[in-house]
Amino acid sequence: MNQLINYTLHLADNTLVLAQRNSEWCAHGPILEQDIAITNISLDLIGQSRNFYQYAAQLINENTLASSSSDKVYSGSTGAKGEVTEDSLAYIRTEREFKNCLLVELPNGDWGQTILRQFFFSVYQYLLYEQMQNSSDVQLSAIAEKSIKEVTYHVRWSSEWLIRLGDGTEESRQRMLKAIDYLWMYTGELFIPASFELIMNIDHEIVKEKWMDKIKCVFEEATLPVPDGTYMQSGGKEGKHTEHLGFVLADLQYLQRTYPGAEW
Amino acid sequence: MNEVMNILAEADLLKQKEVKDVYDLLEEVCDPEVPVLSILDLGIVRDVIVTPSAEDNDRDVTVTITPTYSGCPAMDMIAMNIRMQLLSHGYKNIKIISVLSPAWTTEWMTEKGKSKLKEYGIAAPHLLKDDSDLHAVECPQCNSRDTKLLSQFGSTACKALYQCISCKEPFDYFKCH
Numbered sequence: 476m477n478q479l480i481n482y483t484l485h486l487a488d489n490t491l492v493l494a495q496r497n498s499e500w501c502a503h504g505p506i507l508e509q510d511i512a513i514t515n516i517s518l519d520l521i522g523q524s525r526n527f528y529q530y531a532a533q534l535i536n537e538n539t540l541a542s543s544s545s546d547k548v549y550s551g552s553t554g555a556k557g558e559v560t561e562d563s564l565a566y567i568r569t570e571r572e573f574k575n576c577l578l579v580e581l582p583n584g585d586w587g588q589t590i591l592r593q594f595f596f597s598v599y600q601y602l603l604y605e606q607m608q609n610s611s612d613v614q615l616s617a618i619a620e621k622s623i624k625e626v627t628y629h630v631r632w633s634s635e636w637l638i639r640l641g642d643g644t645e646e647s648r649q650r651m652l653k654a655i656d657y658l659w660m661y662t663g664e665l666f667i668p669a670s671f672e673l674i675m676n677i678d679h680e681i682v683k684e685k686w687m688d689k690i691k692c693v694f695e696e697a698t699l700p701v702p703d704g705t706y707m708q709s710g711g712k713e714g715k716h717t718e719h720l721g722f723v724l725a726d727l728q729y730l731q732r733t734y735p736g737a738e739w
Numbered sequence: 740m741n742e743v744m745n746i747l748a749e750a751d752l753l754k755q756k757e758v759k760d761v762y763d764l765l766e767e768v769c770d771p772e773v774p775v776l777s778i779l780d781l782g783i784v785r786d787v788i789v790t791p792s793a794e795d796n797d798r799d800v801t802v803t804i805t806p807t808y809s810g811c812p813a814m815d816m817i818a819m820n821i822r823m824q825l826l827s828h829g830y831k832n833i834k835i836i837s838v839l840s841p842a843w844t845t846e847w848m849t850e851k852g853k854s855k856l857k858e859y860g861i862a863a864p865h866l867l868k869d870d871s872d873l874h875a876v877e878c879p880q881c882n883s884r885d886t887k888l889l890s891q892f893g894s895t896a897c898k899a900l901y902q903c904i905s906c907k908e909p910f911d912y913f914k915c916h
Binding site: 508511521617 | 838
């Protein structure tokens with residue numbers, strides 16, 4: 476049960492942290508339509524993270540009732556009264572408790588870097604949800620079935636931008652090359668399953684293979700070179716993050732930490 | 740035997756009427772983002788169950804709804820509006836369940852809903868065969884099919900932004916989903 480809870484929290488954290496990062500573009504997008512696009516993607520991701528957090532909270536609460544006190548299903552941070560809700564999981568847990576991949580917590584950089592991060596992640600998410608739809612866990616399968624429709628748009632949108640920028644001006648191309656150089660070493664972690672990911676019947680090798688195929692195909696159209704670097708960063712899934720996550724959470728959690736339990 | 744059958748048939752009719760009464764009330768609950776559409780037009784009401792209450796002489800009502808998009812901020816409001824509508828018509832024991840599967844699709848939108856959308860100035864969802872078919876969206880103002888996609892994302896999660904090349908008018912398109 477602990478592993479299923481950790482797995483669900485991992486999925487929730489991935490979507491929440493990327494949503495928070497994308498939302499930093501709100502009112503700062505290059506043009507109005509794209510400002511709306513990136514914040515719409517943010518909203519889809521927040522919606523997905525809510526579904527995962529609600530499910531995680533439900534699993535924690537049901538199994539805490541059912542188990543003895545010595546055999547805790549969840550020993551992480553809770554709300555002020557010891558409660559576990561979708562909000563406490565998002566707003567109260569510390570950075571070491573977050574299980575998101577490093578890729579999603581990295582700074583936005585310029586528009587090109589944000590687009591590339593979204594593209595890498597959306598393609599991964601699409602392939603993951605495609606398999607998760609067939610999961611024996613009814614709720615995770617339902618969330619995947621729902622979310623994949625939204626992710627389809629994210630993949631299309633970020634692919635189009637990648638092609639436009641890669642095969643655009645000398646300036647936009649240089650920026651994409653720089654973004655690739657920066658982000659590439661954070662992609663490997665996506666395909667190295669943490670212990671809690673092994674409970675789900677997902678073939679990570681297939682996800683990786685199909686992901687590479689899609690990257691190659693879109694990169695080719697964007698006239699961008701596929702990197703051959705093999706050194707990869709990891710640790711996010713086990714709570715070992717870059718220095719950036721703390722700042723993301725400081726923004727995200729500010730209100731609930733300053734005014735615990737505040738509602739309006 | 741016939742008598743029993745008659746009683747059962749009568750009970751069945753009564754039950755159908757009770758469910759229909761609830762549906763009639765739900766027809767008056769609108770999507771807060773696109774107020775011309777009722778939640779029935781939108782196809783988000785998946786089930787209504789009316790059962791005799793265990794506690795009193797009243798009826799328990801369970802309404803099952805499904806979100807259009809995961810992050811649609813209107814869903815919480817829609818659930819609240821359903822509750823208010825039923826409460827204000829004398830129902831006391833109301834349960835609203837949100838389900839994710841099967842995932843909502845624009846195919847569940849009623850024909851009446853689609854024509855109401857068009858009158859309101861939003862192009863109704865239209866099944867696109869592939870990406871090259873993106874231009875098949877019809878302008879709700881002048882009915883021209885000479886339109887172009889401005890942005891896949893619009894003012895709400897369910898809409899994309901288009902412009903009509905014939906009459907130059909920008910318009911929202913309710914995305915096929």
